[in-house]
Amino acid sequence: MRHSRLERARHRPRRVSRGRVSRRAELLERARQLAPKLAARAAADPWARRVEPDVIDELRGADLMTIGQPSANGGQELDWITYLEVNAALAEGCPSTAWHSCVGNAHAWLVGHWPDECQAEIYGDGPDVYVAGVLVDRGDATPVDGGWRLSGFWPFGSGIDHAGWVILGGHFPSPDGDGQVSGMFVLPASDVSALDDWHANGLRATGSSSIVVDEVFVPEHRFVAGEVLASGDTPGMARNTGWIQRSSLMPTLAYALVPPALGAARASLAAFAEEVDGKVISHVDVLQTDWPLTHRQFAEAHALVDQGELLMRRTAELLMETALNGESLELPLRARVRLDCAYAVRRCLEATQSIYLATGGRGVRDSNRIGRLQADLQAINMHAITALDPALEAYGRILMGHPPRTPRL
Known part of the structure; x- marks a missing residue:
């Protein structure tokens, strides 16, 4: 849905305010402080099938569960860069916890599109829902x-x-x-x-x-x-007038799932540096940290993670720019966002896979953190909305002048 120039002018300035940047730094520091605790919990019980309630309480206590939640519902209504950085930091400790945070934050943003009566029912007793x-x-x-x-x-x-x-x-x-x-x-x-x-x-x-x-x-x-949800002209828009609520639906929901991949990949890089410190490569009799092949592998893994992060940030900036201008993304850009998100998480997986193989025999142990992180990244890449092949096909069809086969753009 396009808005008039007057409507666009109401929602400027285009830049995120200094107050929001300061709040971003504050929340990011809280996430970083939580990450080691989350990592220790995950290591202590690697077979846990759910995040414990006290962890969710800690996220709430740190104000990390209301980043995209509309202010009318008690949320902070911040921005998508803050969302990325905070949740990636959590994922450096525990990708499953970060996934909980992303799902909760994304759905808090989403229900801001429902009628007032529904939102009042959800948040009538407070914002921590x-x-x-x-x-x-x-x-x-x-x-x-x-x-x-x-x-x-x-x-x-x-x-x-x-x-x-x-x-x-x-x-x-x-x-x-x-x-x-x-x-x-x-x-x-x-x-x-x-x-x-x-x-x-x-x-x-x-x-x-x-x-x-x-x-x-x-x-x-x-x-x-x-x-109605896809149109951007939803019942909740009268209640929630902030720019973030005008982010295009499916691109926003795709972007919402990518931060844990970035944090997991960063954690794998850190774990690899610790893993190879002092390790002698079997049958070669050389320290792995001195081996030129290791230098290449580690540098390439860093480059892949950087590529994934750049794609994530490009998506965040695009979502923010169009929403601040009161615009919706056109179909080709919506398809590109879907592909950017898919490629971003794939690059993070590729980075982790490459260094996991370089850990040698010790990597097969259940206790090996890179192996667990690789499994988390595989799961993220297998999600329907971040799967690479459908995203490639959809964008390629549009580039060639054909309609996409999927409505989920």
Whole structure:
């Protein structure tokens, strides 16, 4: 949706204020202080399947769970660079904890698009509400008086153990009988069930259990159609007038999942430097830190991580610039953002894979941190919204003048 010049002028200046930059530095320092504690917890219990509630409480106490949350809902309504740097710092300690933070922050931003009545229900008792969810259209809704009856099964419900509210994708028959209406429903967590079925190699502690709903009533004010969300002209825009709420929907949700990859890759670089210190390479009889091949491998890994970070920052700056100007991203840029996010997390994975192989036999141990970080990065790269091949295909089709096969741009 494009806005008039007058509307654009209302939302300038284009730069992030000094106050926000100062707040960014403050929150980043808090995240950095938490990271060693998170790393120690992860090392003590590498098979943990969920983040403990006291960790979520620590994130809240440090004001790290409301970065993108609208100020009308008690949030800080900061910017996407702050979001990147803080969550990447958390991921240097524990990627699963950072994933929780990203999901919670992203969904707090997302529900800012719902009608006032829904937002008031969610945040009526205060801003510290964790909103989990699975946004993919997997639910079946039946229209009834005043709303819908929703049923369905949604796997990968990250953070459901800590949720007060849940966003779930679903559909119902179009009123005119022609096709279906797809969108997202918001429910209190007490209306859903979580299965104890999360057993994963990567992002193991995200507790991403499947969510089940059986014939639960959802009132009209807790549903927004997908087309409305994608348009940028949503019911929540009157309540939440800050520029961050005008960030384009799908590009923002794709970007929301990339910071843990950056932090995990940085942590793998640091772990590798410790791993090879004093190590003698078998059958070569030379210190690994003195071996020219190690120098090349380490430099290349750093370069790959830098490439990933640059792509992430380019995305953040694009989202911020267009939102500050009151504009929406056109289709080619939306597809490029999706590809940038996919390539960013792939570069982080490639960096970690290369140095993991260079650790030698000791890398196969369960206790090896680079191996665990590699598994986390593989999981991030396997997420539908950060998968590389679909992103390449979508952008390539657009560049060649063809419509994309996916609506998720």
